[in-house]
Amino acid sequence: MSESPSRRRPATAGPLEKSRFTVILAGAAYTPERCLRQAAIFVANGGIAGVMECPARDTPTEPFRRKLLETFGSAAEVGKVDREAWIHADWIEAWDGIVAPGFIELHTNGIGGFDAMDPRPESLSGMARALARYGTTAFLPTVITAPKPYIMQALSTLADAMAYISDGASPLGIHLEGPFLSPCRRGTHPAAHLQPPALALFQEFFEASRGHLRVFTLAPELKGALGLIERAAGLGVIPALGHSDATYEEAQQGIEAGARHSVHLFNAMRAFNHRDPGIVGAILSDDRISAEIITDGIHVHPVAVQILVGAKRLDKIVLSTDSISAAGMADGPYKLGGKRVVVINGACRDDEGRLAGSSLTQDRALRNLMAWTGISPADALATATLNPACVLGLNNKGRIREGADADLVILSRQWEVERTFVQGRTVFQKPE
Incomplete structure (x- = not known):
């Protein structure tokens, strides 16, 4: 490629x-x-x-x-x-x-008052500058589920804006999270705009991004998802599992088809059970797939992070924020892909009371990871630098x-x- x-x-x-x-x-x-x-x-x-x-x-x-x-x-x-x-x-x-090494963020919807889906090209520049304040030097702006024209416009706007970023963190491509997600694990993604997996629609998204699409999140249990995973991987896009109600077996099928990453482990996923390990069990036990974790103390309890560190190879753990425009800002009302979100005590929730991204920054995520787990600074730093670089197949970063x-x-x-x-x-x- x-x-x-x-x-x-x-x-x-x-x-x-x-x-x-x-x-x-x-x-x-x-x-x-x-x-x-x-x-x-x-x-x-x-x-x-x-x-x-x-x-x-x-x-x-x-x-x-x-x-x-x-x-x-x-x-x-x-x-x-x-x-x-x-x-x-x-x-x-x-x-x-x-x-x-500078931190690499694979999953950010916004920061510093800027939203990745804002149609103004200067929003990406604003994100790049704001991310640098917290040690992030490279990132994937993330586009979420929305009406098809809105997704197409966001992908095209980001693709155009990337050519002109000259200050702050470097955009490495785009992360598309949705719209092929499980209705019962959609989180804040609007149910009205979810879509069944379709190769033709994915191809339209890929073309709108003009080849900048790097990570693509979907639920593997949906009809047509496995073929879509294979197609994405064939185009050099990294298929990621997320917002999924998959059983262990269904998640394994997604990994066999080519999924090599997963987003916000434990969140918007079928819960782990000792008789029904589900998608969480598949991610924890399979070394072919990496796992993002949001260490804000809101999305995931510190003990769950300790369990992750004990169960998963450390080189397969990736610190991620899933931040929205509220990151680095005071509590109050913000936007996530055009949707209203209110931040109270650092927690971002939509009008339904659902978690809607985070106000976390990568430096704080790193400090929390070390404080909660006691892993070495080198191992902790790798989750924000080397590991995400490896997910993207980059030898020159991290x-x-x-x-x-x-x-x-x-x-x-x-x-x-x-x-x-x-x-x-x-x-x-x-x-x-």
Whole structure:
């Protein structure tokens, strides 16, 4: 499959295209496969040129810079750049902080007052900037169940807007959640606009997205769903299971057909029972499929998150927010795909009282995951970085290693976001 425009910055993106050299010095760096103490990360032209463990922690004076380059300057990518360019690069001191890959969000309906289905193209730019405040460097704006013309317009608008995002997090494509969902597990998705799986309708959605559709959520038990899963996978779209009343056997059939991801585990799904494990049992027990989890303490109890961590391979767990425009905002009324949602004490509910997305951000999701489960920082970070990158089949994101994109976040020791980089350029910096 040829490179989609959503996976690269356009030539007109301005500052992102400039030659830029940066060295980030951090108290620790999680790649996230391993942890480096006193790390130096060399960034050139938007990519990571090298990573090393510093022998000493010091102010980056010119003598310190020269000594460090003598130690590491022969590395392949670092050595391709003139030594003086590195000496005079932008050296960023974060000895008291932690550097990690930028977070990757596979499921966001909005944030910061912006809705992914808003027909105004500037809404996607607003989402991109708002996401960067919370350490997110790449994302899939999510389109939900709505009247067909509304879905088509949203897909087309997002496809157009992606070519012009030059600030904030990078859109990697589109996540379509619906309309082929179970009526009895629809959650906030409007029942009047649910559809039975249809190859022709899916093809229309795919064409409206102009090839930017990356993840597609549906219920596997519906008639025609298995053929649709096979078709989506054949087009390079990742079929995801969700909003489903599937039995264990029906969910397994969906996985056999090619489903490789699942959305908001436990929510809008047939509940697990020891005699009827259902779709939850299939997701927990099958290593071919990854599982999103919303760690806001509203969608899922912390003990359920502990059970997930104990039952599922950690590299198959993906932190997701399912955020709406209320994320990062105060309580009050908001919109989700044109639908009214009211936020009270952080919980987002529609007029029927149903949960309607979340007000969660990825940095808080990460802190909650670590606090509730006690898993290592490296494993926790992987759920927001490496694991979602693997779901999308991306080798250049979610990692700190030579050749990867310089999508990075500097975190405090309390795991608060201090600074966010996309392709080596600062897109958010916490005020002093």
